[in-house]
Amino acid sequence: PAALTGYAPATLGFSQDKWEISSTELTLMKPLGSGQFGVVRLGKFQGRMLVAVKTMREGSMCEDDFIQEAKTMTKLQHPNLVQLYGVCFKERPIQIVTEYMCNGNLSSYLRTKGRELAEDRSPLIDMCHQVCCGMEYLERNKFIHRDLAARNCLVGEHNIVKVSDFGLSRYVLDDEYTSSTGSKFPIKWASPEVLEFSRFSSKSDIWAFGILMWEVFTLGKTPYPNLNTTDVVRQVTHGKHLDRPQRCPHAVYRIMKQTWEKDPMRRPSFKELQVQIEDIQEKDY
Numbered sequence: 249p250a251a252l253t254g255y256a257p258a259t260l261g262f263s264q265d266k267w268e269i270s271s272t273e274l275t276l277m278k279p280l281g282s283g284q285f286g287v288v289r290l291g292k293f294q295g296r297m298l299v300a301v302k303t304m305r306e307g308s309m310c311e312d313d314f315i316q317e318a319k320t321m322t323k324l325q326h327p328n329l330v331q332l333y334g335v336c337f338k339e340r341p342i343q344i345v346t347e348y349m350c351n352g353n354l355s356s357y358l359r360t361k362g363r364e365l366a367e368d369r370s371p372l373i374d375m376c377h378q379v380c381c382g383m384e385y386l387e388r389n390k391f392i393h394r395d396l397a398a399r400n401c402l403v404g405e406h407n408i409v410k411v412s413d414f415g416l417s418r419y420v421l422d423d424e425y426t427s428s429t430g431s432k433f434p435i436k437w438a439s440p441e442v443l444e445f446s447r448f449s450s451k452s453d454i455w456a457f458g459i460l461m462w463e464v465f466t467l468g469k470t471p472y473p474n475l476n477t478t479d480v481v482r483q484v485t486h487g488k489h490l491d492r493p494q495r496c497p498h499a500v501y502r503i504m505k506q507t508w509e510k511d512p513m514r515r516p517s518f519k520e521l522q523v524q525i526e527d528i529q530e531k532d533y
């Protein structure tokens with residue numbers, strides 16, 4: 249059956265609209281770590297399919313709003329998106345069940361495995377291309393991620409990269425995260441219009457994608473190293489950009505710079521970025 253070949257069927261094999269999962273169908277296993285909503289565990293669905301299970305920490309999420317949206321989110325299906333399989337919401341705390349990615353988040357993966365990846369440049373540009381493909385699908389579906397960063401992408405076998413937790417920031421109840429002046433707000437990935445007016449759009453996702461490209465070509469460095477929040481906000485609003493990472497080809501840096509246009513409408517779309525990245529892959533790699 250498909251599950252044994254490692255191919256993750258989009259809807260775990262049940263009918264399209266069965267996005268409600270009963271907790272009796274889940275076996276929880278080892279913890280994978282904890283995120284904004286609490287502990288995430290490895291699990292098994294119906295005793296055979298490996299999944300990841302987020303158990304919502306009390307008060308961390310606006311659960312009713314999320315449950316409304318979950319049905320739509322299960323319909324977002326793409327090879328470069330971490331598939332949302334369904335939600336257990338008959339008991340509290342609710343549990344979110346997604347596809348499992350064996351190599352963890354892209355930021356840690358770059359920091360630990362980056363050396364090998366950088367031996368040849370193609371894996372790095374290929375990872376950017378995969379994220380771009382997942383984001384182009386979201387853009388096409390008028391779906392905004394709102395917190396695109398290497399830490400919110402996950403890695404599977406054979407350097408497969410998928411975008412994770414898209415749109416979930418809308419349900420975070422922690423003001424430290426949601427307020428642009430909060431200690432957990434992702435300032436270094438935020439575009440000028442997000443910093444000034446909290447104006448999120450696919451064009452602010454494009455800005456964040458440029459920062460993610462910089463993360464990839466620095467093998468997981470934190471952007472604006474040794475700058476504090478105030479300095480980052482000043483630099484970004486005054487049009488000062490991240491420098492070209494030493495292992496980043498000029499052609500790739502030219503793409504990054506397009507994503508950091510102050511005027512959102514002058515930034516490319518993910519569709520246009522996809523073509524530009526594919527052109528580089530054909531020529532240089």
Ligand SMILES: CNC(=O)Nc1cc(-c2cccc(-n3cnc4cc(C(C)(C)C)ccc4c3=O)c2C)cn(C)c1=O
Nearest residue numbers: 280281282283284288300348349350352395413416417
């Ligand atoms: C070794 N393999 C693995 O560890 N694989 C996996 C690890 C995680 C994992 C583990 C712990 C924490 C988080 N995490 C991290 N950041 C988050 C950020 C948000 C927002 C709203 C702030 C964007 C929401 C949820 C999370 C969240 O659950 C994840 C994704 C999820 N999945 C599907 C895996 O395959």
